[in-house]
Amino acid sequence: MSMGLGLPQALPCVRGCSGGQWHPSWRDGQRVPCSPQAAYLQQAGLRTAVLEKRHVLGGAAVTEEIVPGTSASPLSPWLSLPSGSCSRDIPVLQRHGLRVLPRDPYSFTPLLEDRSPPRSLLLGHDVAQTQQQIAQFSQKDAQAYPEYEEFMGRMVSALDPLLDAPPVDTAALGKGSLLQQLRNLRTLKPLLQAGLALGRQLPRYYEVLTAPISKILDHWFESEPLKATLATDAVIGAMASPHTPGSGYVLLHHVMGELEGRRGAWGYVAGGMGALSQAIAHAATARGAHIFAEKVWAVWERGAAQGVVLQDGTEVRSKLVLSNASPQITFLELTPQVRGAWAGGVLPASAAVLDRLPSFLAAPNGRDGQPLPHHQCSIHLNCEGTHLLHQAFTEATHGHPSSRPMIELCIPSALDPGLAPQGCHVVSLFTQYTPSMLAGGQSWDEQTRNAYADTVFDCIEEYAPGFKASVIGRDILTPPDLERIFGLPGGNIFHGGMSLDQLYFARPAPSYSGYRSPVPGLYLCGSGAHPGEEHRHVSE
Structure with missing residues (x-):
């Protein structure tokens, strides 16, 4: 029996700030897509409890306030869906409030060059x-x-x-x-x-x-x-x-x-990616699942998973436990007697609030200041050539944040104005590359964090003069921040490398690629398991 929660023989889905991916999970050979885990498991006749580590549901796919009156999803601003079973259930989520705003065009690359105006590359479905x-x-x-x-x-x-x-x-x-x-x-x-x-x-x-x-x-x-x-x-x-x-x-x-x-x-998800997490949560609870925030502490096991121990000492007993946390957190923190984990790759993220839209030299804003087609795109900066990407990578391999990082910028409020007050906009930024461990043992302290952010904003200023003056608030997340807050090891959005030695029947390890783990009754269902979706691609 469980203690305190009143959930006899509940099947806990442990959410270690992982972002919650749309992956297939397997139980006794029967296919159970595990995101939305609780909804599917509950529908299959299993009593299910979702235990979220953070105070807000969704792991890395959340909408949070940067400055008063603004909402941003710094780690998962975009949504794309698999063509398999989960996509067929989108109408269910739409009944629970999900609304997706398609982008077309979808990619914008302005250039820095000695011509007026500079050229740009706009890619779309036409x-x-x-x-x-x-x-x-x-x-x-x-x-x-x-x-x-x-x-x-x-x-x-x-x-x-x-x-x-x-x-x-x-x-x-x-x-x-x-x-x-x-x-x-x-x-x-x-x-x-x-x-x-x-x-x-x-x-x-x-x-x-x-x-x-x-x-x-x-x-x-x-x-x-x-x-x-x-x-x-x-x-x-x-x-x-x-x-x-x-x-x-x-x-x-x-x-x-x-x-x-x-x-x-x-x-973009209307209301930010957290709106998708909420729609999934509503669908799960409508089917009888139970969801609790700020609860998970450790997997309780004596030779086999027997449940989950909560922060207050409550024991939720179960014959099966699904962990949506990374393999590193699952095996080194939630089940500390297990050893062996893997990770690799980093991605800093940040969000900013602007009092006006960026006006790019290659595509200036109109007099009315309204969003133009390129404002809804993924905007790629420092992408004049692949040599720039390689140069940025090389600097990071030596322990130094890239001096001219690859920048992927998006402005979700261009399609969803409700994210910010009238006239203002929310910007999400992914940049590469930054090592999780800096050269010379230097730490990612406040000074280092802000110095790197200034480098990124200086680069944007070159493409869109006036950008820095338009910033009224910003939130910077370095690789250690992503690991501490969202449970992304080393700042890795995939929970581990996506190289061929860590894919398919080698993910996360050849002996445990079928979602089972070294602990009987404990299953992996996050991005560290096959197929390795990342939170910004298909996220809860």
Whole structure:
């Protein structure tokens, strides 16, 4: 029996500030998509309790106040959804208040160059307009772009089912009787189907998975602004350069979602990403799940998971525990007798409140100050060429925050004005690269944090003069902040590396890739498990 909560034999879903991803989880061989975990588990007939570590639900996918009257989601401003089972339940969340605002165009890259005005690259779903934009830099690239999109689309269609299926249990393939081994071979079916779908071009697609994204893009294009813009999706959230082998897969990971039936589309959640977390919570409680904030402390186990111990000492007993925390937190903090964890890659984040929209030299604002199409995009700065991304990466590998970091900026209030008072706007920023451990043992203190933020804001000022003067409040989150507040190890939004040695049946480790853990009854269901979605892509 549980003590204090009145939840006999509840199945706790432990939320260690993880962000809560849309992943498949598995219980006794039956598929249970674990986000929204509680809603699905409750619907399956299990008594479910969600225990959130923070005071606000949603892990990293929350909406919080920066300055009075403003709301921001600094760690997950965008939303894209998988095409599998979870996306089919979006109407349920819409009945609980979810409203998504699609973005089109979706990418804007202004340049710094000695011409007036400087050029910019605007990418959207209109193929003809996108080709016209690319043609500013290369007619050849403009003609190749639709074929590139089709090539990547075929690969995504083939691999997407693998994200909605359990990884192959390699340890089980050679175990048991001959009949059991033949049955185990059925787990290879998704892999074989993916290979058949890719057909004769399988070697080309294999190269995308294993090669540096710079090599792949060089095959297709010649213009640096286009290659650098596309390469941002291959390195975002990872300590990787465009020249790092395997970075092509990270790019694929960012185009595998869809929104309103459009593959690769992204949007803003009205009210911030916390509104999605609330819709999921309402859907779960409507099905009978119980949700508690500021509760989880440790997994209670004596040889096997037997429940969760709360901060006040209350024991919630259960035969099964699902941990949405990272493997590092799950095994080093929640179950301290287990050893072995992994992480890698960092991504600082920040949010700012402005008293006016940024006016870019490459696309000045109108006299009325109203948002223009590019204001709704992911805005990429310091992306004139892939060499700039590699240079920023190299500095970080030596323990120094990048002096000219890659900046991905978005302004959700351009589509959702309710996030800020009239005339004001909310900006979310992701920047790369910054090491979690600085050179010479220097700590991420207040002075270092603000110095790096000033570097980022100085860069933005070059592209949009007057930006710094428009800032009326800002919130800076360094890698240690992301780990302390949101449980992201080393500031890693994926809960660990997305390199090939940490994917599929090797995520988080070859022996425990099927969501089970070294502790019987304890399952992983966060981003550290297959398929490794990150909170800003498909978040609660």
